[in-house]
Amino acid sequence: MSKTIFITGTSSGLGKLTAIHFAKLGWNVAATMRSPEKETELTTYSNIKIFKLDVTDVEQVRSAVQEATEAFGKIDVVVNNAGMGAYGALELAEEETIDWQFAVNVRGPINVIRGFLPHFRGNGGGKFINISSLMGVTTAVPIGSLYNMSKFALEGLTEGLYYELKPLNIGLHLIEQGGSAGNNFLNNIIWSQSEDIRAYDDIIAKVKESFERSAESPSDDPQEIVNAIAKLATGESNQFRTLVGKSTEDLVAFRKSVPIEQFLETVASNYNL
Numbered sequence: 054m055s056k057t058i059f060i061t062g063t064s065s066g067l068g069k070l071t072a073i074h075f076a077k078l079g080w081n082v083a084a085t086m087r088s089p090e091k092e093t094e095l096t097t098y099s100n101i102k103i104f105k106l107d108v109t110d111v112e113q114v115r116s117a118v119q120e121a122t123e124a125f126g127k128i129d130v131v132v133n134n135a136g137m138g139a140y141g142a143l144e145l146a147e148e149e150t151i152d153w154q155f156a157v158n159v160r161g162p163i164n165v166i167r168g169f170l171p172h173f174r175g176n177g178g179g180k181f182i183n184i185s186s187l188m189g190v191t192t193a194v195p196i197g198s199l200y201n202m203s204k205f206a207l208e209g210l211t212e213g214l215y216y217e218l219k220p221l222n223i224g225l226h227l228i229e230q231g232g233s234a235g236n237n238f239l240n241n242i243i244w245s246q247s248e249d250i251r252a253y254d255d256i257i258a259k260v261k262e263s264f265e266r267s268a269e270s271p272s273d274d275p276q277e278i279v280n281a282i283a284k285l286a287t288g289e290s291n292q293f294r295t296l297v298g299k300s301t302e303d304l305v306a307f308r309k310s311v312p313i314e315q316f317l318e319t320v321a322s323n324y325n326l
């Protein structure tokens with residue numbers, strides 16, 4: 054019998070690619086997104102069903118879990134992929150931006166995990182794969198404190214949950230990637246900056262410029278990330294954390310190999326701070 058995967062944030066980027074990959078592998082796919090009415094590509098696959106889901110809305114999570122389990126009977130793997138970036142100066146961030154960053158990247162996965170736990174308990178097991186980031190294990194980019202906060206929190210949530218879900222045969226995994234091609238991530242960033250307070254202008258400009266450069270030559274191949282998700286979903290890998298991409302691996306290795314003060318100063322000096 055085909056297995057079923059439930060994925061959040063499948064309107065673009067990694068989520069969409071993952072949905073298509075699993076559909077081609079013959080899995081059933083519950084592809085969720087905020088605006089299903091706009092989707093034209095995933096609708097062409099007979100084994101993909103699309104469900105409306107804004108992960109910040111607990112009621113929508115309940116409905117999506119119910120509809121997906123009714124449609125497919127059993128969900129085997131849940132991928133918490135939906136995520137957005139808040140960058141810019143913390144001092145200049147709108148209150149709503151701070152709450153929104155937490156709501157999408159942390160509260161969202163919490164809502165989805167809590168939504169699926171009764172189903173997984175009932176089935177005697179299941180698997181959560183949480184899409185974190187290089188920014189979940191290092192502070193590789195200045196003015197990314199809110200995004201760092203959200204992905205560090207996702208890492209802590211996932212690691213902390215390990216113990217209570219292990220006896221229930223429910224697995225937890227984290228994927229840490231750098232920038233990859235073919236997504237909307239950079240277009241969707243909310244930048245906190247101000248016309249009145251110019252103290253952060255230089256560093257904001259430098260980070261924007263480095264993002265533009267990395268968009269032109271992204272460090273990670275998105276298919277590598279999808280392959281890493283597939284290995285975890287099929288049980289070929291049981292790694293708790295999977296780092297994807299050479300530059301991500303190198304940076305995390307460097308982070309671990311030197312005192313934090315040296316790491317912070319190295320990143321700062323990369324941006325002439």
Ligand SMILES: NC(=O)c1ccc[n+]([C@@H]2O[C@H](COP(=O)([O-])OP(=O)(O)OC[C@H]3O[C@@H](n4cnc5c(N)ncnc54)[C@H](OP(=O)(O)O)[C@@H]3O)[C@@H](O)[C@H]2O)c1
Pocket residue numbers: 061062063064065066067068086087088106107108109133134135136137157161184185186187188230231232233235236237238239241
């Ligand atoms: N691209 C990178 O540089 C990078 C690096 C490291 C980690 N990541 C992580 O990788 C994951 C996928 O991002 P991506 O690179 O594929 O970027 P992306 O193309 O922007 O995809 C993000 C997806 O999340 C969805 N989303 C945003 N807010 C949502 C909400 N409240 N409820 C449900 N869905 C929501 C978006 O849907 P809408 O179309 O409705 O906005 C979109 O489908 C994210 O968790 C991101 O943090 C990305």
